[in-house]
Amino acid sequence: MDFSGKTALSTGAASGMGLLFAKNIVELGGNAVLCDVNEEVLMAEVEKLNAKRPGCAIGVVCDVRDYNQVVSARDKAVETFGRIDILANFAGGAASRILKVDHDECPEFPDVPIEVWEWGIDVNLKGAFYFNHAVAKTMREQKGGLILNIGSIVGSEGTPYDMDYTTSKAGLMYGLTKSMAQFGAKHNIRCVCVAPGPVLTRAAMANMKTLLGRAAEPQEVIDLCLFIASDKGQFINGETILIDGGRNAMHR
Numbered sequence: 001m002d003f004s005g006k007t008a009l010s011t012g013a014a015s016g017m018g019l020l021f022a023k024n025i026v027e028l029g030g031n032a033v034l035c036d037v038n039e040e041v042l043m044a045e046v047e048k049l050n051a052k053r054p055g056c057a058i059g060v061v062c063d064v065r066d067y068n069q070v071v072s073a074r075d076k077a078v079e080t081f082g083r084i085d086i087l088a089n090f091a092g093g094a095a096s097r098i099l100k101v102d103h104d105e106c107p108e109f110p111d112v113p114i115e116v117w118e119w120g121i122d123v124n125l126k127g128a129f130y131f132n133h134a135v136a137k138t139m140r141e142q143k144g145g146l147i148l149n150i151g152s153i154v155g156s157e158g159t160p161y162d163m164d165y166t167t168s169k170a171g172l173m174y175g176l177t178k179s180m181a182q183f184g185a186k187h188n189i190r191c192v193c194v195a196p197g198p199v200l201t202r203a204a205m206a207n208m209k210t211l212l213g214r215a216a217e218p219q220e221v222i223d224l225c226l227f228i229a230s231d232k233g234q235f236i237n238g239e240t241i242l243i244d245g246g247r248n249a250m251h252r
Contacts, residue, residue, distance in 0.1 A: 008021070009032075011064055015036075031055075036091070037062065070127075070130040073134075085146065090150050092124040092128075094164070125168035128149055145190075146228070147184070149173075150193070150196075151170075153195060153197040153198075156170070195240050196216060199216045211250060212246055220243065
């Protein structure tokens with residue numbers, strides 16, 4: 001696959017799959033805009049990419065919960081590379097894990113402070129929604145583009161624990177992605193959601209069961225994203241594609 005002349009904006013890109021996606025885009029000839037709140041790590045990764053091919057990547061410090069920062073990230077991408085061909089919304093995570101909620105003190109959903117759930121919904125749902133909104137304006141002007149939303153198997157399964165996460169991912173998978181595809185069709189803008197099952201970005205994911213008996217390697221998920229974004233994936237639109245080793249089939 002060749003992404004020469006293409007620009008991808010990836011959120012949550014200082015680490016994990018957001019970073020891996022940006023790296024792959026650069027390796028395949030494209031330009032990458034990496035967005036994250038962790039400035040030190042973000043800029044170090046951007047420096048590594050530019051050491052391989054000068055000028056191929058920029059880093060933009062951005063809190064996805066702040067629409068003004070989202071717009072600034074979009075504008076910086078366009079100012080630097082002239083366009084945004086791919087938006088990949090990787091920023092996210094379960095609030096209780098990231099904010100280190102003590103589950104002995106907060107064993108059930110009503111016991112967790114509402115501020116924790118608000119943080120999760122703001123990052124996982126509103127953050128992607130904000131980027132969809134901001135970048136859609138650019139893609140409409142340039143008459144084309146792809147928006148990749150990142151869902152999760154828990155958006156289909158549900159969970160009694162991380163309800164911010166499952167609620168947000170279900171919103172991306174079954175609301176935002178289909179709606180954006182309907183809006184974007186007349187502007188040559190596609191919107192697709194990739195929804196992974198367990199992925200070995202964290203060791204704990206190996207404990208989640210799948211029909212294949214393992215969790216995915218991060219590159220397997222990114223390979224699917226790249227296919228959708230490539231010339232070979234142009235007829236895929238408005239869909240949520242599970243890449244879960246058959247986990248969803250275990251719960252039907």
